Amino acid sequence: MRVKQILTDVQLVIADLEVHLNGELRTSPTLCALIPAANGHEEKIVPLNTPDGRPIFMNLENAIQPLSD
Structure with missing residues (x-):
């Protein structure tokens, strides 16, 4: 395994997400x-x-829309 790139501007956050599960x-x-x-x-x-x-795994295809002001 090797490091290909370090993404320096990425922040780890905890977001309160809404999800539809089982209706x-x-x-x-x-x-x-x-x-x-x-x-x-x-x-x-x-x-x-x-x-x-x-x-x-972090997958950019799973990105969600951020809150708009």
Whole structure:
């Protein structure tokens, strides 16, 4: 295993996410990576665990829309 790149601007945050599970709307504090906006791309929030707490790999395809003011 080797380090290919270190993402220096990424922050670890805990976001209170709403998730539909089994027909119910649930909220869950979720560990996320916050990737700041850069090069014309919007800010991204990528969950690092599932709603039931299991860890997952960071995948930019799982990014969710950040809160808008």
